[in-house]
Amino acid sequence: MDRRKFINLGGLGVTSFTLSSFVPQQNIKGPLVVSTWDAGIAANAGAWTILGSGGKALDAVEKGVMVTEDEMNCCVGLGANPDRDGFVTLDASIMDHEFNCGSVAFLERIKHPISVARRVMEKTPHVMLVGEGAQQFALEQGFKLESGELSKDAKNAYKNWLKNSEYKPVINIERKNAISQLDPNKMAPHKLATGEWNHDTIGMIALDSFGNLSGSCTTSGAGFKMRGRIGDSPVIGAGLYVDNEVGAVVATGQGEDVIRVAGSSAVVEQMRQGKSPTEACKIIVERINRIKKEKAKDIQICFIAINKKGEFGAYSLHKGFNYAVHNKEGNKLYESTSLD
Ligand code: ASP
Secondary structure (H helix, E strand, O other): OOOOOEEEEHHHOEEEEEEEOOOOOOOOOOOEEEEEOOHHHHHHHHHHHHHOOOOOHHHHHHHHHHHHHOOOOOOOHHHOOOOOOOOOOEEEEEEOOOOOEEEEEEEOOOOOHHHHHHHHHHHOOOOEEEHHHHHHHHHHOOOOOOOOOOOHHHHHHHHHHHHHOOOOOOOOOOOOOOHHHOEOOEOOHHHOOOOOOOOOEEEEEEEOOOOOEEEEEEEOOOOOOOOOOOOOOOOEOOOEEEEOOOEEEEEEEOHHHHHOOOHHHHHHHHHHOOOOHHHHHHHHHHHHHHHHHHHHHHOOEEEEEEEOOOOEEEEEOOOOOEEEEEEOOEEEEEEOOEOO
16 A cells, blocks of 8 residues: 555646556446556546547547657657667557558657558558658648757767667666656656656557547657667557457557567457456566567566456566556556566
């Protein structure tokens, strides 16, 4: 019980949140929105402006993650860490309740990759556009070309990284004690008092009051990655998957190892076999752990999932993953259970 924290977030349209590893398996249907990391609290509040007034899950998951993309000093979007050549490159995907999906990858200088992904889904015969072509499409659709200048935090982080120029996977965790330091007026992880973020993604899944599911995922990918590297987030079936008969799943962590097992789709298949969201996530995390063997200690993998009944769950390879859940009862932060 001493891990439970109650903080007043009135200024953000959030009445309270709880950090708890206890997940009540409620049997309430939607609306419900679940998203990754503590940035999910502010993103959920954005999504709830749509879901809470009877709107569609698809609109909610786009609007929700745009809150995080908007943050110029955040771990997601244009303010995030660059690749090893000093450029921020963004990946995003979106999927609705009818198997419509769209994604963009290696997209530069566009503020809202999630909205470009939605346009790919709605305005093209394709699922995925990358690089120059994705940017050209965004400009044709009226998106603005941003300057491409790194944010202050990213400039400093890049300068530090250049000292050794070494690319290593990092274990994505919310910073030590970060939760207890949360300032109610400063919810995004980058705004916490100390240290740097070490995760780069927000994933969001939602069930609306029509009983429909949708999901979204947006990321700057792994910081200091090779130029052209694309992770799991824009890969439908890996970083995100939605099957409206079963459930919705999104991943965060080491993208390469999520792609290897078609992670989000694999979690959905476990739910189809009758597993709860948490059990389904656990089975796929364990599978990745077996595949990676001793190298599993160097990476983080996390999934969040919801099913048609409005049950939610999460599981991660290592401790330190948290996720935000907004339903009619409020907007709460949960600590994920993990393999270690
Ligand atoms: N999954 C993302 C990627 O590999 C990174 C993250 O979740 O932080 O690109």
